[in-house]
Amino acid sequence: MQIIKNRAIIRDQWRLDDGLDDGGRDDHAILPLDRYLTLRRSPELKDRAIGVKLRPDEAVESIAADLDRIALVALEFGSFHEGRGYSQAAQLRQQHHFTGEIRALGAHRDNLPLMERCGIDAYQLAEGEDIEQALSAFEEITEYYQADETRVL
Amino acid sequence: MYQYGENDSRQLKQRARQFKGQVRRFQDGALDADLFRQLRLRNGLYQERYAHMLRVAIPYGVLNSRQLRRLADIAREFDRGFGHFTTRQNIQFNWPELDDVPEILSRLAEVGMHAIQTSGSCIRNITTDHLAGVADDEIEDPRPWCELIRQWSTLHPEFNWLPRKFKIAVTGARADRAAIQLHDIGLRLFHDDAGRARFRVFAGGGMGRTPVIGKVIAESLAAADLLGFLQAILRVYNQYGRRDHKYRSRIKILVNDLGIDAFKDKVEKEWRNGKASAPVVGEAEIARAKSFFSASRKRAATASAGVGATVAGVIPVADKRFLRWREQNTIAHRDPDYRIVYVSLKAPGVPPGDLNAEQMEQLAALAEAHSADEIRVSHEQNLLLPSVAKADLFFIWHELNRLGLATPNIGTLNDMICCPGLDYCSLANAGTLPIAKQINERLAELDRLYDIGEVKLKMSGCMNACGHHHAGHIGILGVDKKGQEWYQITLGGSAENDTRLGARLGPAVERERVAEVVEILIDTYLALRRSGEKFLDTVIRTGVEPFKSTVYADHQKPRHHPRSVAA
Numbered sequence: 001m002q003i004i005k006n007r008a009i010i011r012d013q014w015r016l017d018d019g020l021d022d023g024g025r026d027d028h029a030i031l032p033l034d035r036y037l038t039l040r041r042s043p044e045l046k047d048r049a050i051g052v053k054l055r056p057d058e059a060v061e062s063i064a065a066d067l068d069r070i071a072l073v074a075l076e077f078g079s080f081h082e083g084r085g086y087s088q089a090a091q092l093r094q095q096h097h098f099t100g101e102i103r104a105l106g107a108h109r110d111n112l113p114l115m116e117r118c119g120i121d122a123y124q125l126a127e128g129e130d131i132e133q134a135l136s137a138f139e140e141i142t143e144y145y146q147a148d149e150t151r152v153l
Numbered sequence: 154m155y156q157y158g159e160n161d162s163r164q165l166k167q168r169a170r171q172f173k174g175q176v177r178r179f180q181d182g183a184l185d186a187d188l189f190r191q192l193r194l195r196n197g198l199y200q201e202r203y204a205h206m207l208r209v210a211i212p213y214g215v216l217n218s219r220q221l222r223r224l225a226d227i228a229r230e231f232d233r234g235f236g237h238f239t240t241r242q243n244i245q246f247n248w249p250e251l252d253d254v255p256e257i258l259s260r261l262a263e264v265g266m267h268a269i270q271t272s273g274s275c276i277r278n279i280t281t282d283h284l285a286g287v288a289d290d291e292i293e294d295p296r297p298w299c300e301l302i303r304q305w306s307t308l309h310p311e312f313n314w315l316p317r318k319f320k321i322a323v324t325g326a327r328a329d330r331a332a333i334q335l336h337d338i339g340l341r342l343f344h345d346d347a348g349r350a351r352f353r354v355f356a357g358g359g360m361g362r363t364p365v366i367g368k369v370i371a372e373s374l375a376a377a378d379l380l381g382f383l384q385a386i387l388r389v390y391n392q393y394g395r396r397d398h399k400y401r402s403r404i405k406i407l408v409n410d411l412g413i414d415a416f417k418d419k420v421e422k423e424w425r426n427g428k429a430s431a432p433v434v435g436e437a438e439i440a441r442a443k444s445f446f447s448a449s450r451k452r453a454a455t456a457s458a459g460v461g462a463t464v465a466g467v468i469p470v471a472d473k474r475f476l477r478w479r480e481q482n483t484i485a486h487r488d489p490d491y492r493i494v495y496v497s498l499k500a501p502g503v504p505p506g507d508l509n510a511e512q513m514e515q516l517a518a519l520a521e522a523h524s525a526d527e528i529r530v531s532h533e534q535n536l537l538l539p540s541v542a543k544a545d546l547f548f549i550w551h552e553l554n555r556l557g558l559a560t561p562n563i564g565t566l567n568d569m570i571c572c573p574g575l576d577y578c579s580l581a582n583a584g585t586l587p588i589a590k591q592i593n594e595r596l597a598e599l600d601r602l603y604d605i606g607e608v609k610l611k612m613s614g615c616m617n618a619c620g621h622h623h624a625g626h627i628g629i630l631g632v633d634k635k636g637q638e639w640y641q642i643t644l645g646g647s648a649e650n651d652t653r654l655g656a657r658l659g660p661a662v663e664r665e666r667v668a669e670v671v672e673i674l675i676d677t678y679l680a681l682r683r684s685g686e687k688f689l690d691t692v693i694r695t696g697v698e699p700f701k702s703t704v705y706a707d708h709q710k711p712r713h714h715p716r717s718v719a720a
Contacts, residue, residue, distance in 0.1 A: 080187070080188050080191060081191055081274065081314050082314065082396075083274075083312075083313070083314030083315055083316070083391055083396075084391060084392050086310060086311040086312075086313075086314065086391070087311055087388050087391045087392050088392075090311050090388070091388075091426075091427075094427065094430035095426050095427055095429075095430065108188065110175065110188070110192060111313075111314075113310070114310040114311075114313055115310075116310075117310035118310050118311055128185075130183075140167060140170070140171040140174070141164065141167045141168060141171060141308070142163070142167065143160045143161075143163045143164035143167065144164070144308055144310075145304040145305060145307055145308070146305060146308075146309055146310070146432070147432065148310055
């Protein structure tokens, strides 16, 4: 599967994993929050690149203490007008100084610049979006008043 | 006023171009209709009853003559020759074609105007006191702060998809003329003992179908922290505001559901956690913002040419119509050599808030020559020439009168707030413009209006309350009953320092009877009032009961209620 990362199309090495059914061999699994919280101290997760998926109503604080061993946080954008993920991303970057990947799941082309400015750097596009065309969304507006994750004022 | 630099202009041009691309993708079928709807709303474009409507922002109500001329051009070329000023310091064009909208936005961008975030679930146009910078009761000019908030909120990446729309109003005067307690956030600018600017912050106010008066969430916020604290409030609202039900998703519902104390705790926690990375308004930034809003420049009066009736410094006392207008439609300026002039958009028979292109152009010329190149828009749907030299007043009256903009009715019953209603709006349940006309015709006589004194009548064509009916001394709400238009009356609302919500008078009245009921309310007041009591004072003292009994008792009688007031 292809995703956009840092404004380039790449082949995705992660997979969404609700069951961790491969006996612990698989690296790069993205676990739902409740599953991650159950497994967080288990040997299964040790030395593996782990991602955590947050639903819009799940607080960033619930993984705050673990962020130094989480490689990726995936944020669910169930619909075009779901807005909570923007605050989750901003909190991860601004308040928790998270430096790993923040990935939007279900991103729409016209929202990509907003997401990027909140600190999201990877995008799994919503169904029906053309990945090549989506890249041009980043360039449409270059002037903003706010300092953000792409620039400091 | 704020001058757009290269960066501001580039942003507007890029935004117009972006929207053009979105329109094209929509027309090509590459952009889903629901998605396009959300994108066009964030560019001010609605689909209304018969056509599109474009809502253009007039940030904190300040316009210069060049901008007003551009609005006139747009009205002429893309509308049917007029524009409608709203209760949120915006102007609406009712007949643009979708294909033309990117072009309209480009032309607005050329004069530093836009329609960004004038609709949709995002931070809307920042509104303020229409007398900002010229009022004699002002503590500090709120406009530089409004501009800072405008910049901060424009295309803010985090707050473009809020649960619902979000409105911020600011006042810097002793008397609140911006209805700050009826906004999602209301800001009262004041000075501490050391003379430093601080803000009292209200949150959770609003009108709509669940009217709520805002509650204090910060008593005294340092000015440097303004944007950081707004960010904390918005972040809490963005994360916890309900998204499952359109009518339960405004911040007022969240504040009520949590209780103000729990809401405040959440905001303060977010504020503490986010403080290190929150925006700080630096001294240099404040100074820069203030530099755009220096006190009105003094200029020599230049008016008399061509009118003959006046010479600079001499007021033609003979003209009673002029004196009446001066008394009713002008007020004290902080500079005693000037007056603030209201331009009444409430001429009888004209929809409240409407102005045609010819009037816009002529008014622009008057502002340019006689009011420091400035025009203001009030939330009560009038315009103002904020700084007119006293010696120019007669000339200005003469010109405004010629343009049909000098009806001496500011503050009277006929100076009503009124949404466009069923004639234009796809949300409306009932007409408002015909009712306004009905009331205007029934209570037309000026001497009678002056005797009645200040009455704020506010009318909305549906529960969304764009006409602020909850805050009217007399509020009128249009409702649909089995396909017929009926009107609920409320009494005793106010949007000022003593913000109050109106109380229901009784059952809704039929369309034909609204003006008659208003007249009965007025007659009841005249019979009840004590010396010096205004309409609102009497309603507060007596409650609605005496009004209720006259209105509904009267309904049982035959329909030949005497129309004249006992003189």
